[in-house]
Structure formats: C-alpha cells, structure tokens
Amino acid sequence: MKPVAILTDVTRCTGCEACVGACKKEYHLGPDRPWRQKGAIDDLSSTRHTTILSRPGGRYVRKQCRHCNQAACVSACLVGAMQKTPDGPVIYDEKKCMGCRYCMVACPYSIPRYDWNKAVPYVHKCTMCYTRIKTGKQPACIEACPEEATIFGPRDEILALARQRLKTEPQKYLQEIYGEKEVGGTSVLYISDIPLDFLACKPALGETPLPERTYAALSKVPGIVLAMGGLLTGIYWIIGRRMRMQELKATAAAETQTEKAKTADGEKE
C-alpha cells in the first residue's frame, strides 16, 4: 500500500459532525463528558478522537491527529507504543503503553488525550482507522462525510488534488496546503479559506521535524559515556599517583630526617 493521507477541505465542511458520530460508533466511545475546566464539549477528548471546531464566520474545522511523517509522539514514546506505520497512520499499542504521557507533552498539535477518570487509563487518539484501511476500506469518518469535505487516498494523489483545487479556484482558497511541509510533513492535510494556525500549539510551526531536535542531544550520549569514563579514570589515576608520590616523598623525607637525626645522634655520641 502506498502512503495514505486525509485531505480536509474547510470550505466544504458544514459542521454536521457525521464524522464525529461515525468515529464514536466505530470505536464505541460513548457519550462525552464536558471538560473539567471549560464545562463544555468542544475539543478532542478520550471519547472524541475527532471533533469539529467552530470558527468565526461560519467555518467549521475538523480537528484530528495529523499523523506526522516524523512524529514527535513516536520518537518520544520510550516503549514504542506509538508507531508510524509505513502506510502513513500513527498507531497506538495500548499493551505497551506505560502511561507516562510524554506523547501528550511532545505533540506539537496537542492531540493525544487521556482517560483521566479511569483506574486503568490509556492514551486516545485517531489511528486513521488503520485496521479498516488495511482491509481496503476507508476510515469511518471519511465514509460518513455527506459533503466529501474530508477525503482519503494515497498521499501523492491527495496532494495533487489539493494543488489542483488551489489552482482552479485561487480566489476561494488561501494558497497553502496545511500539513504539506509543517514539522516535516503530515498525513492529514487541510486546504482552507481561513488561516488554520490555531490547530497547532504555536502559529507557524517550522519545517524541521521535531525528532531531529532531540536527536541532536541524544546522539551525544555515547560520546559522553566514553569521554566521561576516560576522563574520570584518568583523573582518578593521576590524582592517585600524585598522592602516592607525595606519600613516598613524605616518607622519604621522614626517613632522611630520622636518618639525619640518627647521624646527628651518632655525631653527638
């Protein structure tokens, strides 16, 4: 299978939330609980892997995992519970998870959500219906969309389609494919007539994939181990030797002194 991607066309979305319903049904997520602090149900949660954000001007933007090509969560997870499949989706293996929530810290789009109210909690996020697309089906949300506002296909074809839409109706769209190059490219792309910076933690994410930033530090580890080991042993050896030499000198000096004293004694005698 070629790497796949999802394209969401914000201009087509009517905010009907059919995608949310389909996702809930597919994964048996059940009813939502309002966010503790907001008292509202308006963002992703452990019972809502995709959601519709209402923006001023009657625009509706679907928020979901972006399935980054070089995903921060994948590089952050210390047990490999988050994995980037060669097909594109970033999937989560709850059997490996230890619940450190470093993925939630790492994600530049703050996507992963947690079962805060369970004694045995897991991380929740969109997996692009990986088991479904493996069997040749489309993700549940894509199937449910009545407006074809969100579509699914091989990433290169999807990108070409997005470019074509931007080209044929340049006055309708902002000339940017969100997710084409951000943090090394994502598998969930957007075209829109309103800026979508609010989907990320900070407006205008760079193009550097985040894992590269940690790699810069992590690659120094073996060097540090060797250098420190050598340095410490060396210091220990040199200082130890110097101290032994001092001791030797001291004893030698003491000996000569006693000898001198002896000879002096002898002279006295």
Add this chain to the structure above:
Amino acid sequence: MNRRLRIVKSVLWGFVGVWVVVTVARFLRGLGPTTGLSDAVPWGLWIALDVMAGVALAAGGFVVVATVYLFGLERYRPFVRPAILTAFLGYVAVAVGLLYDLGLPWHIWYPILYPQYQSVLFEVAMCVMLYLAVLALEFAPVALEHPWFGHPIFRGALTVLKKATLVLLIAGVILSTLHQSSLGSLFLIAPYRLDPLWYTPIIYVLFFISAVGLGLMTVTMESLLSGWLFGHKIRTSLLSGLGLAASVVLGFYAAIRLGDVAVRGVLGHAFDGSWQGWLFLFETLVCAILPAVLLAVRRIRLSAAGLGVCSAMTIFGMVLNRLSVCILAFERPEGMTYFPAWTEFAITLGIMSAMALVFVFFVENLKVYPREDRESISARPAERLSYDPATLHRLTPESIAATRRYSLIAVTTAAFAVAFLPKEAVFGPQPVPAPVFGIRTVEGFLLKQPGGRQPRIMLASHMEDAPNKGRRVSLMMIDGNRNGRLVLFTHKRHIEECGGEDSCAKCHHQNMPFDENTSCYECHRDMYEPTDIFDHAFHVTHLGGNDGCKECHVSFSQPKMRQTAKACLECHKEMLAAETFAGEEQEKTMTGIAPGYMKALHRLCIGCHRREVKENPQRRSPAFARCDACHGNAGDLDLRRLGPYAHSADSRDGASRLAQAAPLSGGNRSFGDHTSEQSGP
C-alpha cells in the same frame, strides 16, 4: 531521644498517615479525581517536583562521591555516607513518585522489555534504573556492616562490594551526568510549547551544571539539618569549602544561562514586563546569582546561618526552575489553568516524609555519620522503670510510648484525609454541576388539530400574523436538560402521556444518587442512539389478550422474541408520512426500535430535498440538498445539533425579542422550531 527529633518524627508520621489514604484513592479511582491534571496539562506536580526536582536534589550523591574518591579530597569524607544515603532515598522517592504519576504503574519496567532508543525518556528511564541500583550497591556496605549481617555470605558480599567501589563510583558519576542532563533534553521535543526563555538547544548543559551546584548545596543543607536534628556539631570549615565550590559552579551556571538567553536574542523578553520575564529574572537571581555572590564572601561562607540561607535559596530557586520548565512556562491553551489538587501535595509530602523517616532510622541504626557524631545520636538516656508518684502505676516506657504516639498521629491524620478526599475520589465520577435556569412563562396558543389529536402549541411571538387562530394560554418553559436552554414544557400532557397521577416519580424522584429529577433527555433520548418505543403490554391488550400473540409472533416454531417477530411497519404503514424514506433500510427488521431523534428528522426531510435537486435542477441549486440548507443560521454547534433553524424573518424577530426580555446565556438563540417540532406530527 531528643525532643526536637520526636516532634519532627511526629509531624512526618502525620504526613505518612495522609499519604496512605490518598494512595488508596489514587489507585482505585485514577488520576482524574486525585489530581488537577487534564488533557491540556499532562504533566503536573508529581513530575515537576518528585521527578525533575527530586533527581536534581539528589545530585549531592554523585558530586560528593566524585569529590572524595575521584578528586582525592579526603577531608570531605564525612559527607560521603550521608550524601549517598540521601541520594539513594531521593531516587527511591523519584521511583515511588513515578509509580503514582504513571497511568499504568505496573508497566514501569517495560522500557527494558520494549526499548525505543530514539526516546530521551528511554535514556532517562534506563539511567535512573541503573543509577538506583548503583546507589543501592554503594550504600549496601553501610548496611552490611551491621551486626545483623554477620553471616559469612554477607561478609563475602561486603568484601566484593568494597573491591568494586571504584567501578561503581565511576558508573554512578557517568549515569548521573547522563540523566541529569537528559531530564533537560526531554523538553527539546516541545519547542512550540516551552517559553523561549527556558527552551534552548543547550538545555541539557544547563540542567547538568545546575544539578552539580544544587547537589553541593543540598549536601550543605542536609548536613546543617542533621546537625540541628541530631545535635552533633556542624563542620563549618568543611562546608565552607563546599560553599566556595558551589559559588563557582552557580556563578558559571548564571553566566551560561544569561549568555544563552542573550545569544538567542530573547533577553528582551526577560525585561518586557511579562510574567515569564519576571519569573525568569527571579528564578535566576534566587537560584544562582545571589547564592554565588554571597558564598564568595568568606564571612558568610563560614557561618552556619549564611550557608543555610544560601543553600535554601539555591534549593528553592532550582526547584522553581524545574517547575517552570515543567509547568509554569509550558504553554497551555487559553483558560486552561493548573493548580495541583491537595491530594497531589499530600502524595509528594508523604513520600518525602516516609523517606525522611527511613533516613532517620538508618542514621540511628547504622554507621552513617562519623563516630564522633554518632555518639550524640545514640546517647539515649537509659530507660528506667518509672512510676506515677501519686498512684504508683507503672508508666509506659518511652520505647512503647513513642510507637503509640506515632500510630495515633498517623491514624488521626489518615482519618482527616478520608474526610477531606474529593467526592470523585471516593464515589467515582460525579455529574458536572450545571445551574438550572428558573421556570419562565410565555404567551402561546393552543391550535386545535383535526381528528381528535392533541392540540398543537405555538408561541405567540410566532403567530403575530394570525392572532386569533387558537386559544391564548400561558405556556411553561423549563431548563429541562440543565444546559441553559429553555424549552416549552407541557406539564399536563406529560402527566397524561406518562400514565396519570401515579407517574410523578418518573421525573420527580428523590432516590437516584446525585440527581433530583429526571432531565428531559433521559426519556427524549440523545441525537444518535435509537430508542425503544415498543410497549408490549399495550399491544397485548389491543390485540385481544393472549390470543393475539400470533399477530406478531407469526411462526410457532421460532422462539417468541423480538428478532423473530413481524416488523412494525407491516401493520403500521399508515403511521409514516408520505415520501419519507424511514423504514426503507434496516428498520424493516428493527422491530420496535425507533430511530434516533436526529435520524428520524433527517429522514423526514433529506429525501425530498435530494429528489428536488435531482428532478428540478433549474428551480433548486445543489445547495438545497446540502446540510446548511437547513442548518445554516446557527452560530454554535450545540444548537445545530439540536435542530434546524427558522428562516422566516418573523420567527427570528420573535425569538430575539424574547431573548431581550430575559437574555439566555447565548444571546440570540432561537428555539421556535424546536417547540413546533415537539408538538408536530
């Protein structure tokens, strides 16, 4: 035993009592009820204080070990054992704190099973695990010296450990260097969330240097504290040596910290008056600049008070630094605040108290401090049998009285903790409190319907064009779903529909936990789920009692159940409005199950809309078949989920007038069409 120690121990046991109770709640009910964490704040106090700051505070171990063994500064040897013990207990505290913070603490060893080498956290985890083992081995000789371990096996182990000292020490120093710095590298992955004053590509260098400085200061503080607690003399001259070293290290740290901020060009941010700027300045001043300057002064360095103040400042400032990186300067969505729940503080304090008690126990029973100090520790007055002079009853000896006192204190604080536990931590998830809007009356009309059907209810504001169509009545509006949205409510009709006077309890019951009456949605089910509307008893009476079975359960051979019965539609065809496409699909077999509210209403409309577009393309644009043909006017999603919106200028004006009379939370919310739907077919 001295009085001071007794009081400190009592307080520590008090914290341990609370800790035990909160521990039970934490593992039974999960993180949500016992912490202030949320999806916007995945890491809170436990990671920042117990892990980040805890590891940094335990840096004293490797700093002193390196000083004495590797750099050969033998005069600092009295600090070695206490520092190793502090570090060991500190790392145990880190591990225990992690067990609380991890969602699945029984998977804590999984990094060994499923290593993922690209992760900084993997490196930290492995280093902390190994270093904990190294510290245990470094401390083991102290324990093995005790006469309890007189067996030759233990003696053998002791000699082996003593021979391996150098390897252990070097390994310990390397592991410490790695994970002290890597705790900083953890945040390299979050450049967009950590404030630029703290996010720097060399954050790991800063973390390491600050850990060294902090380590020197914690050893000082620990030495001062134990001197105060156990009453042995304080080695001010030695401590001043540590102070001088700390002064150099902290000065170096401050230079790099400020230099880094300046080189990256965010120094302006520090002075722009933002709270992050102030926090940065305060933190750097308190943790590094002030102590470095003060400790450079010989007189301050040589006084116990000066050392105490400087080490306290460094410890406070560095802990604040870790808190900043982890929580304070870490970006959160607007309006999402984090303040730790008291249970989080209780766990942190409890772990620290437990470790402090273990520390005291080791100090009292093992050769942790040099001999001259131990004499003052073990100098207990010989216990004599004492009698109450008045009654001549024998008094409880101190060894028993102390145990009783500590148990009493721990049990008492535990009881208080139970009383103050959050409701969710005891009873599980609680309904979110929502204020109920008061009942309101509005003018309306009852329109007679043909064929003896229930009269149709209309709002007066919708009927201005034809005021004399029906009987003018006062209608009640209630906030039945407790979402601030008032809907028309016909009490009388509800009584009739629900089965007369006896049915009050259906809504007004008093016995459901946390609920005083049934919300509308509990009967008028939500938008997505189908609802069971089949009334078996009703059918039995109307089909002639038991003889009527075969009307629906056609086949005798099959068991009599819903799946095998005749579909409702076969009898009730006329109940559906013409041209709807309800019942076309799987509903034919879904006997007795009504489709969800949304589905039902969609099916009443969407079919015709689509057909219209197909058949009359010149009259209807494709937009007529799109969702926003009906759902276009709504401002917020929740409303749109409820139902389509009125398009006529009339009704909208009416609604806005109503809203002006008594503004609802949303302002221009319109409810006209809901009511007409409710009273519609």
